[in-house]
Amino acid sequence: MTLRIYNDLHHKKENFEPLEPGKVRMYVCGMTVYDYCHLGHARVVVVFDVVYRYLKARGYEVTYVRNITDIDDKIIQRANEQGIPFHQLTKKFIDAMHEDFDALGVLRPTMEPRATEHLEEIIRMIQALIDKGHAYQAENGDVYYDVRSFPEYGKLSGKSIDDLEAGARVEPGEGKRDPLDFALWKAAKPGEPAWDSPWGKGRPGWHIECSAMSTSALGDTFDIHGGGADLTFPHHENEIAQSEGATGHPFVRYWMHNGFVRVKEEKMSKSLGNFFTIRDILARFRPEEVRYFILTSHYRSPLNYDEEHLVNARKALDRLYTALRGLPQAEPGEADKYVEAFNAAMDDDFNTPEALAVLFELVREINRVRPENEEKAARMAAELKRLGDILGILQEEPEAWLKGAPSGSEGLTDEQIEALIQQRLEARKAKNWSEADRIRDELKAQGIVLEDSPQGTTWRRE
RNA sequence: GGCCUGGUGGCAGAGUGGUUAUGCAGCGGCCUGCAAAGCCGUGUACCUCGGUUCGACUCCGGGCCAGGCCUCCA
DSSP states (O other), X not given: OOOEEEETTTTEEEEOOOSBTTEEEEEEXXXXXXXXXXXXXXXXXXXXXXXXXXXXXXTOEEEEEEEEEOOSHHHHHHHHHHTSOHHHHHHHHHHHHHHHHXXXXXXXXXXXXXXXXXXXXXXXXXXXXXXXXSEEEOTTSOEEEOGGGOTTTTTTTTOOHHHHHHHOOOOTTOOOSSTTOEEEEEEOOTTSOOBOOTTOSEEEOHHHHHHHHHHHHHOSSEEEEEEEGGGIIIIIHHHHHXXXXXXXXXXXXXXXXXXXXXXXXXXXXXXXXXXXXXXHXXXXXXXXXXXXXXXXXXXXXXXXXXXXHHHHHHHHHHHHHHHHTTOOOOOSOSOHHHHHHHHHHHHBTOOHHHHHHHHHHHHHHHHHHTTTOHHHHHHHHHHHHHHHHHHTOSOSOHHHHXXXXXXXXXXXXXXXXXXHHHHHHHHHHTTOHHHHHHHHHHHHHTTEEEEEETTEEEEXXX
C-alpha cells in the first residue's frame, strides 16, 4: 500500500515517495511566542503530531523540525508594553507552550530551532540572495527580496504577480523597489534588539528564518513542509522564493496545510478576538477530549469549536475505553482486518475520522467476542490500544479514564462513592430495591453512573 | 474585484458512479430485580437548476449560500 498525501503545490493527492528511501524530513511552522497558544495552534501541532506518529509507525525514520519564532515585531511591541526584555517574554511563552503541548500528548519534535539561535545561517542565506541578484539593500537599511527576480513566484498559492500587484499596498518609507518585495533584514530602530550583519545592525524578517532554519536542518530539499492554511500566502510562497533562489534547488516536495478552527462559522484568530486558549479549554475539558475532537474532522476541513463537541468527544472516548476495561494484558493480535482498514484510512491523506470509525468497528467486535473468549478479546483490545497510540489516544488506564473527573470539577471522592456502593450492595442483598435504587439515583445526580454485572458493581463519572 | 475551499441524516463528520460510514441523540428487542454498559435490529441524508450516463449525493456547467487568502495570523 502507498501513502498518499494531498500536496498543496499541485492541489491533488500524490503518492508519497521520500527523497531518501526509509527517511522523512519534515518541517512545520511553529509559534511566534508572544502570547498563550489557542486552539488553532493546538490543531496544527496535533495534526502534525499524528502525521509524525503515523510515519514512524509506518517504519520511516523521521526528522521532524518545528521552529520557534522568538524575535519579531509583535514580540518587541509586547515586551515594550510590559517593560521587560524580549527574551524574558519569549521564555515565559515558550515554557507555557511546552506545558500546553505536552498536556495534549504532542511528542516533542526532533528539533525546535529558534530564530535568535540561527542568525548565522539567516545572514548567510540573505547574502546568497544578494549575490544571486534576488535581494537588495534599500536606502533605509532594510534588505528586501526582489520578487520580480523569481519568475515562479506564486506557484504555491496560485496567485500571479500581476494580480497581487493590483492589490498591493505600499507603506511609506519602506524603500521597496516593488510593493510586493518583502523584508529579509530589518534595520534596527533605536532601542530594538539587534544583531550585527553585513548590512548593519538589525534583525531577520519572519519569512527568511524559516527558510534558513529548515534548509540548514534538513538540507536544500526536504520532503514535507506543513503549517496552517493561513501561511500559504505569503509566508510559504516567500519561503519557496527565498530557498530556491538561494540554493538553486527545489525546496519542498510535499506541502501540507491544515484547515482553520472556527467559532460560529468564523476563523478563530487573534485579530478577531474570538479565540480560546489551550489552557482555558483544559481548565474545563481533559486533554484527550480536545485531541479527540481535533481528530474527528479531516485535517484539511474546517473544525468548528463548540463545547457540545467536546462533550461528545468525551462520550465517544468512554465507549473506546469501556471496551478496553477489565481485560487482561495481552499481545496485540486477531484484528488484522481492522489494522488494514485503519492503515488504509491513514494512507489516504491521514484520514483520521475514517481511522476513528475503524476503531469503533473494532470495539464492537471486541464487545461481541468478550463473553465467549476473553483471551481473544484481550488481544484485540491490545491492538486497539496500539492503533490508538498512533493517534495519541487511549493510553490511559481504562479505569482511571472512566473514573476520571472533568478538569476543575468537584464532587464526591472515590472513597465516598465506594462507601455508598457498599451500602447499596447490602440493600441489594436484602432485596431492598427501593433503597438500592435511591442510592443509585443519588449517585447519578452527582454524575456517577453505576453498572451492575455478575462480577460486581463498577462505576464511572459521566 | 482576483484566487481557493466547501455545502451529507436531529447534531458532529467520512465516503462512494449502482451496496451499512462512524460517534452522540431517537426507536424496538435481548440482557438486568429495575437500570447502566453491551449486543441485535431500525428510522431520518446527500443546497439548487441543467447536462453526461442504463443509472449521480458521487462526474461536468450555471446559480445560491458559507468560509478563507489577497495585510500580521496556525
